[in-house]
Amino acid sequence: xxxxxxxxxxxxxxxxxxxxxxxxxxxxxxxxxxxxxxxxxxxxxxxxxxxxxxxxxxxxxxxxxxxxxxxxxxxxxxxxxxxxxxxxxxxxxxxxxxxxxxxxxxxxxxxxxxxxxxxxxxxxxxxxxxxxxxxxxxxxxxxxxxxxxxxxxxxxxxxxxxxxxxxxxxxxxxxxxxxxxxxxxxxxxxxxxxxxxxxxxxxxxxxxxxxxxxxxxxxxxxxxxxxxxxxxxxxxxxxxxxxxxxxxxxxxxxxxxxxxxxxxxxxxxxxxxxxxxxxxxxxxxxxxxxxxxxxxxxxxxxxxxxxxxxxxxxxxxxxxxxxxxxxxxxxxxxxxxxxxxxxxxxxxxxxxxxxxxxxxxxxxxxxxxxxxxxxxxxxxxxxxxxxxxxxxxxxxxxxxxxxxxxxxxxxxxxxxxxxxxxxxxxxxxxxxxxxxxxxx
Amino acid sequence: xxxxxxxxxxxxxxxxxxxxxxxxxxxxxxxxxxxxxxxxxxxxxxxxxxxxxxxxxxxxxxxxxxxxxxxxxxxxxxxxxxxxxxxxxxxxxxxxxxxxxxxxxxxxxxxxxxxxxxxxxxxxxxxxxxxxxxxxxxxxxxxxxxxxxxxxxxxxxxxxxxxxxxxxxxxxxxxxxxxxxxxxxxxxxxxxxxxxxxxxxxxxxxxxxxxxxxxxxxxxxxxxxxxxxxxxxxxxxxxxxxxxxxxxxxxxxxxxxxxxxxxxxxxxxxxxxxxxxxxxxxxxxxxxxxxxxxxxxxxxxxxxxxxxxxxxxxxxxxxxxxxxxxxxxxxxxxxxxxxxxxxxxxxxxxxxxxxxxxxxxxxxxxxxxxxxxxxxxxxxxxxxxxxxxxxxxxxxxxxxxxxxxxxxxxxxxxxxxxxxxxxxxxxxxxxxxxxxxxxxxxxxxxxxxxxxxxxxxxxxxxxxxxxxxxxxxxxxxxxxx
Numbered sequence: 001x002x003x004x005x006x007x008x009x010x011x012x013x014x015x016x017x018x019x020x021x022x023x024x025x026x027x028x029x030x031x032x033x034x035x036x037x038x039x040x041x042x043x044x045x046x047x048x049x050x051x052x053x054x055x056x057x058x059x060x061x062x063x064x065x066x067x068x069x070x071x072x073x074x075x076x077x078x079x080x081x082x083x084x085x086x087x088x089x090x091x092x093x094x095x096x097x098x099x100x101x102x103x104x105x106x107x108x109x110x111x112x113x114x115x116x117x118x119x120x121x122x123x124x125x126x127x128x129x130x131x132x133x134x135x136x137x138x139x140x141x142x143x144x145x146x147x148x149x150x151x152x153x154x155x156x157x158x159x160x161x162x163x164x165x166x167x168x169x170x171x172x173x174x175x176x177x178x179x180x181x182x183x184x185x186x187x188x189x190x191x192x193x194x195x196x197x198x199x200x201x202x203x204x205x206x207x208x209x210x211x212x213x214x215x216x217x218x219x220x221x222x223x224x225x226x227x228x229x230x231x232x233x234x235x236x237x238x239x240x241x242x243x244x245x246x247x248x249x250x251x252x253x254x255x256x257x258x259x260x261x262x263x264x265x266x267x268x269x270x271x272x273x274x275x276x277x278x279x280x281x282x283x284x285x286x287x288x289x290x291x292x293x294x295x296x297x298x299x300x301x302x303x304x305x306x307x308x309x310x311x312x313x314x315x316x317x318x319x320x321x322x323x324x325x326x327x328x329x330x331x332x333x334x335x336x337x338x339x340x341x342x343x344x345x346x347x348x349x350x351x352x353x354x355x356x357x358x359x360x361x362x363x364x365x366x367x368x369x370x371x372x373x374x375x376x377x378x379x380x381x382x383x384x385x386x387x388x389x390x391x392x393x394x395x396x397x398x399x400x401x402x403x404x405x406x407x408x409x410x411x412x413x414x415x416x417x418x419x420x421x422x423x424x425x426x427x428x429x430x431x432x433x434x435x436x437x438x439x440x
Numbered sequence: 441x442x443x444x445x446x447x448x449x450x451x452x453x454x455x456x457x458x459x460x461x462x463x464x465x466x467x468x469x470x471x472x473x474x475x476x477x478x479x480x481x482x483x484x485x486x487x488x489x490x491x492x493x494x495x496x497x498x499x500x501x502x503x504x505x506x507x508x509x510x511x512x513x514x515x516x517x518x519x520x521x522x523x524x525x526x527x528x529x530x531x532x533x534x535x536x537x538x539x540x541x542x543x544x545x546x547x548x549x550x551x552x553x554x555x556x557x558x559x560x561x562x563x564x565x566x567x568x569x570x571x572x573x574x575x576x577x578x579x580x581x582x583x584x585x586x587x588x589x590x591x592x593x594x595x596x597x598x599x600x601x602x603x604x605x606x607x608x609x610x611x612x613x614x615x616x617x618x619x620x621x622x623x624x625x626x627x628x629x630x631x632x633x634x635x636x637x638x639x640x641x642x643x644x645x646x647x648x649x650x651x652x653x654x655x656x657x658x659x660x661x662x663x664x665x666x667x668x669x670x671x672x673x674x675x676x677x678x679x680x681x682x683x684x685x686x687x688x689x690x691x692x693x694x695x696x697x698x699x700x701x702x703x704x705x706x707x708x709x710x711x712x713x714x715x716x717x718x719x720x721x722x723x724x725x726x727x728x729x730x731x732x733x734x735x736x737x738x739x740x741x742x743x744x745x746x747x748x749x750x751x752x753x754x755x756x757x758x759x760x761x762x763x764x765x766x767x768x769x770x771x772x773x774x775x776x777x778x779x780x781x782x783x784x785x786x787x788x789x790x791x792x793x794x795x796x797x798x799x800x801x802x803x804x805x806x807x808x809x810x811x812x813x814x815x816x817x818x819x820x821x822x823x824x825x826x827x828x829x830x831x832x833x834x835x836x837x838x839x840x841x842x843x844x845x846x847x848x849x850x851x852x853x854x855x856x857x858x859x860x861x862x863x864x865x866x867x868x869x870x871x872x873x874x875x876x877x878x879x880x881x882x883x884x885x886x887x888x889x890x891x892x893x894x895x896x897x898x899x900x901x902x903x904x905x906x907x908x909x910x911x912x913x914x915x916x917x918x919x920x921x
Contacts (some may be wrong), residue, residue, distance in 0.1 A: 400916025
């Protein structure tokens, strides 16, 4: 790939320029992503977008002072200007004893090919046909599907290069393709919208477009005639497609930045029991073809697999080199985030999870950002289904679910085997003992 | 034309040696297929940010993004391509790609450029140069000291300062040739306080379309620091929030996020053209109590959501959404306006040259009513008084919306009793304003920190409202019921 060597050259240019302009250390990140996105609505083409996004970012250190700059302009003069802007800032930022690159011995001087690049030779005509087939499957699914927000098909491929003044330069190409469909079901005056999507590294792994369409339609129709709930305490099953948000809240609270700022309800929680013993959570950055895989993190640190939660006990934090130094620890290779966080699946599918719950709430959609990472207080809008004796009774909407994440984590009773593979955080459905539902 | 236009032309066209005649030719090429409309959107966006943490300014960054987007519209179809190089060659390539949305057909003519006069809502300043680097660092340090001296329980202070200089130029086949130079500054303070092992956070800030000197006026900036600490200390005393449906009094200003979520998004033209909004086809119907008049107003001087011209070159307007409780109209961009047989209301906005425009809000607020705010609180026997909020979200189609309180109090027998923890409030958009029983006379706009997300695109917006009493809103706390 000629793009790749060109971008590597640009990283070296940035690092050289930083040295020339007086930086004692520097790191640079350059990326280029190209793609095509089409949307079809009610059988007709709505949009065709040709994407080509590129960017370069450089961080310089002058002693312990730091400055950064970025631009979409790759010209030689822009490279000089970006470095100059970064160095200009570093003249005014304060000496920070913790600032700097990750340690040189942690760099990913050798790394495996994780099979993340599968370009899709997709032209606009083909993308439109796929979208039309997908949307038609949704609209033909049920006579109550009366309207559509359309079906989208997109393909993207790109390359990212990272390098720093330790002499490390790493790069790898990736691809990501998606099909999604969103339709509206109507009965009387009331309308409900829902969607379904598939996203993968390789087009051949995408869910069939007709299956995506009918799945979207089924989800929209089943929400019709939703009732409100009375305010009560109830067990809650988070369906797999929303359960990953609970693990994202965990990650947010054990990120180094939250910890050294004392802005987390999980400060000093290492070695503590956060979940019941059935919960095991690992990070697996090297899964081939996975959406969250990365051979090295945003500081060039070699990533590796690890156990984050074992038998319910927290084994580690999520750190980059800066927060690690602040906490007197070692980076965990998480600059830029986690790479494939996986909660060990249990043995039950969703139907068996509902049987296990017996009476309670199945949540299939969450709304709003009502989660306080500092206190763990949780209060979000939701919709889903009321369950009695293990069977779905009717759709429910316009209520909130609330609790505190510490209690919610300890209250996890069961993890499903219905794992959602479409995210960087992989989990099946999760049954939580008790939460407060506020409704009518 | 104006200073603004000359500045934008200098930044966007002159460096690529482009002339207005060449833009006319490129649009002409785009129209050679059966295209109804084509536009070119040039943008250069320079931005910086500075962050203080642990008592030192330890990070700063500078960014520069430049490019041009070309859009070709045929009926309901849109073709779109963009380039981060502003040259005639790149522009011609993008136009050729975008016009492929339509088959070859009858040629149309690009209209001659026609200027649309409009008042300037803000000075075309570059905020980044309005304060020296030394003074920016000094400002952040001053806020850190101000926050820490408020109370020994303050354990962490994070202050961030951002400045944006955004110059855009729009040339369209309908004869539009317009430019805007948009300054935008923002200053935020967040604090963590701790007492007996309990931690709470307070977060505040402000800004608008100004240079950084805006923050130096009087006690404005230090006021943010004191306010963040005040909120955090209130939250240290907060008890569990109530759960269930109750009467809620919403404070003035930022709680107007209610309007943004509950009705604003649902009144955007694209959803209504497609019939996917809970408000579709309801113009002329009662959707609020007769005390409620709600507008979207992009013409307020220096406000964060204001635009001298929108991203399609249409001057910003004041659009009445709800008048005395009756739904009056929607917010439109050119595409959705044309398809619905009306003109744009100046609400066509896009995150950048690399994104397609769509109908978006500017500053959305409810006009003042007749009640004294104290009288409104006194009228509630048992309920919630919510004065600060985080973000919200809405499901356009079902109309269900949420917004999350970050500072709230229980009202007992008409008096503010004790603070409660943050909780999410949930309601039904088409219905919630019909249950507004009292509208205060204390209209206030927010401090200028709002950002709205829609289909992956973020744009700065404003909200506002007077004190409101809403009966029967569901409060998502953990106690009672």
